[in-house]
Amino acid sequence: AARALRRGGEGPPPLAELARLYAAAGRMREALRCLVTAADRAAATGDYATATRLYTRAVAEDPRAEGRIRTAAKLARTAQLARAGEPVVAAVRRVLDEDDPPPRLRGEIRLHLSVVLRNQSGGALDSLNEVARAVPDLEASDPQTAARAMAVAAIPSIKGWHVDRHREWLERGDALADRVTDPVARAAVAANRATALMLLGDPRAWTAAEALRGPAGSAMEAAHHARGWTNLAHAASALGYGARAREFLGRATDGLADTSSPYLEGLIQTARLVLAWHEGRWQGLHAAADRTARLYREIPDLTSEAMLVRGLTALHVLGDVPRARHDLAEAARTTRYDTGLILTASAAATARVHLEAGRPGRACDAVEEVLHRLERTGGWVWAGEVLPVAVEALHGSGQTARARRLVADFAAGTADSDAPAARAALTVCRALLAEAGGRPEEAVGLLADAEERWRLLGRPFDAARAAEARGRCLLDLRGEAAADGVQEVVEVYGRLDARWDVARCRRLLRRHAIVTTHRRGxxxxxxxxxxxxxxxxxxxxxxxxxxxxxxxxxxxxxxxxxxxxxxxxxxxxxxxxxxxxxxxxxxxxxxxxx
Known part of the structure; x- marks a missing residue:
């Protein structure tokens, strides 16, 4: 049957079906050759999902260690760009643990496995430790791939190492840059280096991003460029560069026009969700986040980012606190290689719920783990989402001195960073400390500055929150004379469809015995x-x-x-x-x- 199938018809033979027939006939060598060749063709055309599935099958079915090692190297390389679940990781780990690959292949397999673990199925420390184990083998046998491994190790995570260790890997990789000549390796290194610099808020990131502009000579090279642009979009959005993030997403989409990578397609979708959240484009955002979370439920970091946006919109747009708390907790539980957004934003939103309900102690509990991670990693460039609400919670719990120390660390940790969102958040933190210290006039001035910073960054919701805090201070200073300012914030929240925040502002006015004129008894x-x-x-x-x-x-x-x-x-x-x-x-x- 296999011979007839091979002879019949026009065009390339159906290799996957040939593999099945050869295997049924007990001719495993031919079956595996067809299977791997089919996977190679799929990878060459950018169909990484099919390639990953066929390579995984070949590793499982090959009785020879040398065959499993060769195929595992291809599998680990291709799985980075597909939906790689636990079967892929298990197949690759079995080869590493049982088949004793030669140093060069062992290092290469560990490198690619670390990326799979980081992006899809493992955890930050698992991924980082895997790539660190790969480097000694690669330095001795393949400096070009060693440089690629170092660029992977340079990408920071709030769940990983201290940021200084990531900077060390960047420097080590830069020392080997001249030895990277393979176009695919060069594209991978360029994407990872630019991503690492952007996530660290390093001003060199913008120049590093230019290395991705060149034309791609293969589907794999194009995929690495697209991955780099998408990662840069995520990082730029978090730093406060929304317009640049949109530009990067456009380039990523163009780069994927001729390839099929479910992971990268999902990464683009989640970047769009987060960008829409930051920019106040909330109409239909909850439904879009829900669709994305369901579509990519097999890829943890994509699911968690979509669930974060779903939780934030459930809180602020729907006013559904139980649903929001569930989604925010699930986002934090699901994330694997969090690069500074998911844990901080979910903790901050949860803490705000507790603060509004008069539970500052529980608000402190909600942010404690994230604060510990920020202190342990030194990733203060990521603290802008959570530190303002942490200051409020700590002050409300009688821990104002600790709040001051954290804000000082935040200021020192971002002093040399190109991170305008962090600077705006730092201004809010300083204002909250001034308010806590009984200096409302100083707080009002700082909050006006913060509002303007957020407005210039195209972040209307953050600007409205700063204006709300300023209105709260003015109500304490001037009473009913300041009510119009708070009512203006209510109107801004209304235009955003921020239902929960409108209700909070109206409660603030009620506490000051102010009733808005449109409310009827x-x-x-x-x-x-x-x-x-x-x-x-x-x-x-x-x-x-x-x-x-x-x-x-x-x-x-x-x-x-x-x-x-x-x-x-x-x-x-x-x-x-x-x-x-x-x-x-x-x-x-x-x-x-x-």
Whole structure:
């Protein structure tokens, strides 16, 4: 059957089917040759998912150690650009542990495995330790690949080594740069070097990125260029360079036009999600993040980044605190090689929920692990997401002295960095310390500066948060005369569709006995539910407890209890279940409330 299939038809023979037939006939040598050749062809055309699947099968089926070693090297190299799950890692590790590859191949396999572990299925320290083990073998046998390994080890993570160790790997790799002549290796080194520099906030990153502009001579070279542009987009967005991030994403998309790499396609999608979040383009963002999280659920770091955005939009746009807390916790649990965004942003959002509910101690608990990682790694360039809320939580828990030390470390750790978002966040931190120290006028000035910095960076939500904090200080200084400023922030949040933040600002005004002019008293609704009661009723029907409803609507639990009591009275309901029976559980709520 195999011979007939090979002779018949036009075009290239169906090698994967030939492999199956040869294997059924017991002719494993021919079967494996067809299988590996099919994988080689798929990799050469940019179909990395097919190539990875076929190489994995060949490693599992080859009875010869020398054959498994050769194929494992190809598998590890190709799996970086596909959806590489645990079967791939297990196949490669078995070869390393049992087949005793020669030093050069052993080093090469470890290098590529470290990238798979970093991007998809392992953890930061697992990946970094794997590449560190690869370097001695490669330095002695293949300096060109050793330079590539050093560029991989240079990429920092909040879950990895201290940033100084990554800088050391950068310097070691630069010393070998002249010995990298292979175009694919040169593209891989250039992508990793630029990525590492950008993640560290090193001003040399912009020049390093220019090395990716040259034309690609192969699909693999083009894929490395696209990977570099996408990584640079992620890093530039976090640093505060949104426009440059969009430019990098455009180049990455162009570079993938003729290839098929699920991992890189997903990396581009998650970069777009995060960029949309930072830039306040929130319409449909929750649904987009949900689709991406489901589509790439096999790749942990893609899933976790999509879940982060899904959690942030669940909190700020939907006002759904339980769902947000679940997604934020899952994002933090799922991430593997976090380069400074997921753990910090998820901890910060969770802490804000606790602060708004009057639980500063629990807010401190939410940020503690991340603060420890920042201190351990020295990755202060990543602290901008979490440190402002950490300052508020620590001050609220009587730990203002520690907050001051952290802000001083933040300032020292970013002094030489090209990181405008970190500088804006540092200004907010200094303002919060001034407010905590009883210097509200100083805080107001610093917060106005921070608001302008965020505005110039194209980050409207961060600018609004700074304006809200400034309004809070002015209310303490001037009382009702400062209410218009807070109301302007409410309008900004409204344009962003930041429902939870609108509710928080209105609660701030209520604490100062200020009622906005557009709100009508509840007595004007008679037996009909007021807009606030309608919101509470919908959440009751969803099965939410009063405490959850309070967190979602930024109310006190006692206020929610009063709302529920009035709802039950107006609907003649004897239980929470009766509220659904009154038409609030099937879309009839809008009609019922009119």
């Amino acid at each position: 509840r007595l004007g609704y008679g037996d009909q539910l007021s807009p606030r009661e309608q919101e509470v009723a919908r959440l009751v029907v969803q099965g939410r407890a009063n405490r959850d409803i309070a967190e979602s609507l930024v109310l006190s639990t006692r206020t929610v209890e009063h709302h529920v009591a009035r709802i039950m009275r107006k609907l003649n309901a004897s239980s929470r279940t009766d509220i659904a029976r009154a038409g609030w559980g099937d879309g009839g709520a809008e009609t019922r409330g009119r």
